[in-house]
Amino acid sequence: MSTERVHACPPVVPRAVLPGAAGGRSWPRRTAQMQIDTRSNEIPAFAPLLDGVDLSQAVITADAPHAQHDHASYLHERCA
Numbered sequence: 001m002s003t004e005r006v007h008a009c010p011p012v013v014p015r016a017v018l019p020g021a022a023g024g025r026s027w028p029r030r031t032a033q034m035q036i037d038t039r040s041n042e043i044p045a046f047a048p049l050l051d052g053v054d055l056s057q058a059v060i061t062a063d064a065p066h067a068q069h070d071h072a073s074y075l076h077e078r079c080a
Helices: 043-050 070-075
Strands: none
Touching: 043 070
16 A cells, blocks of 8 residues: 555644534535436435535535445545
């Protein structure tokens, strides 16, 4: 396994975010949403949904269907 970095992401700065700690906003907050075709599911919509969102140093949570290599690679490439 190579430890060489393919792209340079800024170092992650650990932070704690408490509910209501950021200017009175509650967390988590929704940053993107899209309609899913009734003949499909949410898996193919993962990357297109997040393409328009700044993910640099973001903490992403997703449910079990997104625990797959392609989604992890996408997030890594986006420095999330």
